[in-house]
Amino acid sequence: xxxxxxxxxxxxxxxxxxxxxxxxxxxxxxxxxGPSGSGxxxxxxxxxxxxxxxxxxxxxxxxxxxxKATNLTKLRADIGFVFQQFHLYPHMTVLENVxxxxxxxxxxxxxxxxxxxxxxxxxVGLTEKSGAHPAQLSGGQQxxxxxARGLAMSPExxxxxxxxxxxxxxxxxxxxxxxxxxxxxxxTMCVVTHExxxxxxxxxxxxxxxxxxxxxxxxPNEFFDNPKTDRAANxxxxxxxx
Amino acid sequence: MMAFYxxxxxxxxxxxxxxxxxxxxxxxxxxxxxxxxxxxLGIFRSSNSIILRYLxxxxxxxxxxxxxxxxxxxxxxxxxxxxxxxxxxxxALLAMAIMGSAFICEIVAGGIAAIPKGQWEAAASSxxxxxxxxxxxxxxxxxxxxxxxxxxxxxxxxxxxxxxSVIGVMDLTRVxxxxxxxxxxxxxxFTLVGALYFMxxxxxxLLSNYLxxxxxx
Numbered sequence: 001x002x003x004x005x006x007x008x009x010x011x012x013x014x015x016x017x018x019x020x021x022x023x024x025x026x027x028x029x030x031x032x033x034g035p036s037g038s039g040x041x042x043x044x045x046x047x048x049x050x051x052x053x054x055x056x057x058x059x060x061x062x063x064x065x066x067x068k069a070t071n072l073t074k075l076r077a078d079i080g081f082v083f084q085q086f087h088l089y090p091h092m093t094v095l096e097n098v099x100x101x102x103x104x105x106x107x108x109x110x111x112x113x114x115x116x117x118x119x120x121x122x123x124v125g126l127t128e129k130s131g132a133h134p135a136q137l138s139g140g141q142q143x144x145x146x147x148a149r150g151l152a153m154s155p156e157x158x159x160x161x162x163x164x165x166x167x168x169x170x171x172x173x174x175x176x177x178x179x180x181x182x183x184x185x186x187x188t189m190c191v192v193t194h195e196x197x198x199x200x201x202x203x204x205x206x207x208x209x210x211x212x213x214x215x216x217x218x219x220p221n222e223f224f225d226n227p228k229t230d231r232a233a234n235x236x237x238x239x240x241x242x
Numbered sequence: 243m244m245a246f247y248x249x250x251x252x253x254x255x256x257x258x259x260x261x262x263x264x265x266x267x268x269x270x271x272x273x274x275x276x277x278x279x280x281x282x283l284g285i286f287r288s289s290n291s292i293i294l295r296y297l298x299x300x301x302x303x304x305x306x307x308x309x310x311x312x313x314x315x316x317x318x319x320x321x322x323x324x325x326x327x328x329x330x331x332x333x334a335l336l337a338m339a340i341m342g343s344a345f346i347c348e349i350v351a352g353g354i355a356a357i358p359k360g361q362w363e364a365a366a367s368s369x370x371x372x373x374x375x376x377x378x379x380x381x382x383x384x385x386x387x388x389x390x391x392x393x394x395x396x397x398x399x400x401x402x403x404x405x406x407s408v409i410g411v412m413d414l415t416r417v418x419x420x421x422x423x424x425x426x427x428x429x430x431x432f433t434l435v436g437a438l439y440f441m442x443x444x445x446x447x448l449l450s451n452y453l454x455x456x457x458x459x
Contacts, residue, residue: 077369087364091382101368
């Protein structure tokens with residue numbers, strides 16, 4: 001479903017993605033972890049072309065993402081993206097936030113889009129906040145709305161860029177719960193996160209990145225209990241000492 | 243002595259009102275044209291295309307770096323040599339449109355630039371086109387930032403209309419110059435001129451202050 005073939009990316013002279021080769025089959029839940037600056041956020045941002053690449057190919061559902069001829073709108077309609085900083089639209093209500101894309105991209109009628117939006121808000125447990133503005137919500141609630149917004153387009157793939165890193169600890173759980181439920185529905189998910197409990201619970205595979213390269217992959221149990229590389233072992237010991 | 247001139251001023255007051263009307267017409271039309279053109283230019287100024295940004299940047303730099311009086315001279319006196327012959331009133335409107343839109347362009351571009359990149363990215367990620375991102379997400383948020391300095395710019399533009407007097411448009415300023423020839427009480431005449439300008443500017447100054455207060459919340 002998602003393929004990286006010899007992908008390389010530079011920010012100026014900095015080589016931020018080094019020869020990435022990766023295949024993410026349909027329905028897989030992939031967790032990407034690694035130290036700061038390892039390129040993990042950059043990697044998933046390349047999947048929906050928020051970032052360009054200079055070398056190699058990324059193919060999503062047989063469509064080459066970085067091809068000039070590719071219909072970006074169509075591609076992105078099929079990929080939901082959840083940001084670390086939520087990025088809800090502050091001038092719209094929660095319901096309008098979730099409805100915006102279905103109405104304007106898929107051209108769904110407002111009444112039908114409202115129904116879809118309320119369904120997604122129910123899925124994340126926030127129907128009672130549909131008339132509120134983002135500023136009136138807690139961080140955890142905002143992120144759940146952001147997930148509902150991503151789901152509103154009924155994408156096949158959901159990408160999460162450190163979805164809980166900007167949250168107070170007591171709100172992390174409510175967001176992870178929503179994400180765990182998504183997994184049980186068969187969604188293809190790519191999650192950049194430090195939440196190892198989440199990874200152990202639902203991830204099919206864990207990818208460890210360091211300095212722009214994929215250093216190690218494995219199932220969560222393999223990775224956390226028996227890391228093959230020293231760098232991975234080092235990283236795991238550092239995050240588990242909290 | 244003053245009383246004599248005062249009586250004459252009262253007699254000639256309708257002439258001032260005509261000048262005020264001309265100034266108001268030019269101001270209103272210019273505010274509308276400058277805003278529309280400035281909005282479009284401001285969007286181009288914020289474009290991803292380096293060429294577009296550069297071209298608008300050159301235009302804005304030229305307009306901001308030269309005196310308005312020189313610009314209006316060029317349009318009224320020099321353009322005819324290139325085949326563009328304009329009467330005073332249209333020339334005044336054209337000059338105001340060119341000058342005002344450059345300043346409003348910068349205000350609009352500043353407002354757009356203040357919107358966090360994440361807003362663009364979130365909108366783009368759901369599949370919205372560049373134009374939709376601008377129209378539905380960015381501009382509505384930018385308007386709050388643009389409105390106070392925009393209204394402030396309107397006050398400046400109203401005062402700038404006084405420059406059109408140099409190409410013979412019978413605006414409020416020119417009425418003052420013509421009157422002072424016949425009624426040599428400069429202070430009285432131009433105090434009246436100033437008061438009338440103030441009358442149409444002050445409501446906007448109040449509005450601008452109000453908007454800035456609201457923005458600070």
